[in-house]
Amino acid sequence: MHSPALLWxxxxxxxxxxxxxxxxxxxPVLPVWLLDDAAAGRWAPGGAARWWLRQSLAxxxxxxxxxxxxxxxxxxxxxxxxxxxxxxIGATEVHAGRLHEPxxxxxxHRVAEALEASGRRLALHTSAVLREPGEVMSGSGKPYAVYTPFAKSLAARGEPEAxxxxxxxxxxxxxxxxxxALDSLGLYPVAGEPDWAAEFPTLWTPGEAGAQTRLARFLAGPVGAYATxxxxxxxxxxxxxxxxxxxxxxxxxxVWHAVRQARPGPLTDSWPFLSEILWREFSYHLLWHRPEMPERALRPRYAAFPWQPDARLLRAWQRGRTGYPIVDAGMRQLWRHGWMHNRVRMIAASLLVKHLLQPWQAGAAWFWDTLVDADLAANSASWQWIAGSGTDAAPYFRVFNPVSQGEKFDPAGRYVRRYVPELARLPDRWVHRPWEAPEAVLREAGxxxxxxxxxxVVDHATGRQRALAALATLRADAAEPAA
Incomplete structure (x- = not known):
C-alpha cells in the first residue's frame, strides 16, 4: 500500500x-497550488500574468x-x-517541479528544512527546462557565459528524453x-475594476489544451518559414x-519533440525555432548561476552607467506615445494583448535604454507587470542583452534606428496601422516617419x-549621440566573460 503524497x-x-x-x-495524491506572494516579493506575478494564472488554474x-x-x-x-x-494527509513526501528564480x-530551502524537521522530504523534479543548469558546463567545469557555445554543448547531448x-x-x-475558492485568491479579474484585459481572451486560451492548440497551429503553418x-x-x-x-x-x-516530428530532417532544418528554445534555456542557466541578474548589471562596468531617469519619458514609452510608430505600436500591442512581438520588443527596449537613457530595470519592471509571458529569467536576460550589460550582450554602441527598423520589418505599415490607428491613412512612405510628411499629406490623412x-520625444541622431557619450564615460571591464 503506497502512502499518500502531496503534489505541489x-x-x-x-x-x-x-x-x-x-x-x-x-x-493517493493531494494536488495543491499555493499563493505565496510574500515569498516572491517584488517578483510576485504582475497584473497580466495574474489574469493568465487564474484561467490556467481553472x-x-x-x-x-x-x-x-x-x-x-x-x-x-x-x-x-x-x-x-x-x-x-499523512504524506512523507512532497513532490514538485524545480524552480530557478532566486x-x-x-x-x-525553507520548505525542505521544515519538512525534514517532521521526518518528511521535498522531492524536486526537472520540469521547466530541458536540462538543469548544473548539468551544462564548459570544458573547464564553469558555467557558460556566452549563448552560442552553450547551445552547441546542449544540442550535442542529443535529443531530450521523450x-x-x-x-x-x-x-x-x-x-x-x-x-x-479560486475567486478568493485575488487574481484578476476583480469585480468593479476597469477590464484592461478585455481583449486578452481574443488572443489567448490559457491552460494545457490551449497550449497544445497553439503548438498545433504553429506546426501546421509558421514553423516552416520561421527563419523569416x-x-x-x-x-x-x-x-x-x-x-x-x-x-x-x-x-x-x-515542444522540442513536436517540432522534430513535424520537421524530421537534420537538426539544422528546425534550428531557427529550436535555437529560441535554447535561448530560453540559456536564460535559466544564467539566472541560476547569476541570481543578481534581474536587478544588477552582469558586466561590472555597467554598474556606473549614467542613466537619466525621467518619469515623463518613461510614461511616454509605456503608453506608446514616443512619436516613433513601430515602438508605439509595440507598446500599445503590449497593453491591449499582454504580449509584444519579439522583434518589436528589441526595438522598443533599445529606444528606452539608449535614445532615452532610462534604466533597463524600469523597462523590465513594466514588462513584468504587462506581459502574460513575464518570465524572470528570459525577461532579465533579454533586457541585459539589449542594454549591453549581459554576459553575452549586443554591444551598447549598437543603437537601433527605430525608423529604419520599422521600414525594414513592417514595410507596408500593416503592424503600425493596426495598433496606431491615427496613422492608418498615411501612405506607406510616411507611416514610419510622419513628422517628415508634407503638410498636404498630413491633412489628407486627417x-x-x-x-x-x-x-x-528625441531625434534619432541626438539620442544616438547621447547614448554613445554615456557609454564613453565607463571604464573598460575588469574582466570580460569567458565562453
Missing amino acids: FRQDLRLADNPALHGVAER ALGAGLAARGAPLLLARGRAEIVIPALAAA WARERD PLPAPARLRPVTAPPPGE GRNDPGTEGTSGLSPHLHWGEISPRQ LALGRDYPRP
Missing part, C-alpha cells in the same frame, strides 16, 4: 510530461477533477502551509483538508508559446502632429 504545482500547470505528477501517480483544476483528484488551492507562507498539508530557491504521458486516473486522498516570418510583426510568424511555457502548460521537451500623434 508551481510553474508546471499541466498533466502530460509532468515528472512530479508521474512520480506520485500510483499513490483549466488545471478541471483536468485534475476529471481524473479523480481535485486541486486544492491555498494561500500563505509555503514553509508553514506545505508541511501542514503534508501532515494532515526567491523560489530560497523558499524551497515526454511522459498524462495519467488516465489519479487516486485522491481520503478526507482532504479544505482549501480556498519571426521578424514580421504584421503576420503570425511566431509560435506564441512563451506564456504557455512560462506557466508550464507545455514543457520544452514536448493627422495633426502634436495633437493626434506626438512628434518624436
Whole structure:
C-alpha cells in the first residue's frame, strides 16, 4: 500500500510530461497550488500574468477533477502551509517541479528544512527546462557565459528524453483538508475594476489544451518559414508559446519533440525555432548561476552607467506615445494583448535604454507587470542583452534606428496601422516617419502632429549621440566573460 503524497504545482500547470505528477501517480495524491506572494516579493506575478494564472488554474483544476483528484488551492507562507498539508494527509513526501528564480530557491530551502524537521522530504523534479543548469558546463567545469557555445554543448547531448504521458486516473486522498475558492485568491479579474484585459481572451486560451492548440497551429503553418516570418510583426510568424511555457502548460521537451516530428530532417532544418528554445534555456542557466541578474548589471562596468531617469519619458514609452510608430505600436500591442512581438520588443527596449537613457530595470519592471509571458529569467536576460550589460550582450554602441527598423520589418505599415490607428491613412512612405510628411499629406490623412500623434520625444541622431557619450564615460571591464 503506497502512502499518500502531496503534489505541489508551481510553474508546471499541466498533466502530460509532468515528472512530479508521474512520480506520485500510483499513490493517493493531494494536488495543491499555493499563493505565496510574500515569498516572491517584488517578483510576485504582475497584473497580466495574474489574469493568465487564474484561467490556467481553472483549466488545471478541471483536468485534475476529471481524473479523480481535485486541486486544492491555498494561500500563505509555503514553509508553514506545505508541511501542514503534508501532515494532515499523512504524506512523507512532497513532490514538485524545480524552480530557478532566486526567491523560489530560497523558499524551497525553507520548505525542505521544515519538512525534514517532521521526518518528511521535498522531492524536486526537472520540469521547466530541458536540462538543469548544473548539468551544462564548459570544458573547464564553469558555467557558460556566452549563448552560442552553450547551445552547441546542449544540442550535442542529443535529443531530450521523450515526454511522459498524462495519467488516465489519479487516486485522491481520503478526507482532504479544505482549501480556498479560486475567486478568493485575488487574481484578476476583480469585480468593479476597469477590464484592461478585455481583449486578452481574443488572443489567448490559457491552460494545457490551449497550449497544445497553439503548438498545433504553429506546426501546421509558421514553423516552416520561421527563419523569416519571426521578424514580421504584421503576420503570425511566431509560435506564441512563451506564456504557455512560462506557466508550464507545455514543457520544452514536448515542444522540442513536436517540432522534430513535424520537421524530421537534420537538426539544422528546425534550428531557427529550436535555437529560441535554447535561448530560453540559456536564460535559466544564467539566472541560476547569476541570481543578481534581474536587478544588477552582469558586466561590472555597467554598474556606473549614467542613466537619466525621467518619469515623463518613461510614461511616454509605456503608453506608446514616443512619436516613433513601430515602438508605439509595440507598446500599445503590449497593453491591449499582454504580449509584444519579439522583434518589436528589441526595438522598443533599445529606444528606452539608449535614445532615452532610462534604466533597463524600469523597462523590465513594466514588462513584468504587462506581459502574460513575464518570465524572470528570459525577461532579465533579454533586457541585459539589449542594454549591453549581459554576459553575452549586443554591444551598447549598437543603437537601433527605430525608423529604419520599422521600414525594414513592417514595410507596408500593416503592424503600425493596426495598433496606431491615427496613422492608418498615411501612405506607406510616411507611416514610419510622419513628422517628415508634407503638410498636404498630413491633412489628407486627417493627422495633426502634436495633437493626434506626438512628434518624436528625441531625434534619432541626438539620442544616438547621447547614448554613445554615456557609454564613453565607463571604464573598460575588469574582466570580460569567458565562453
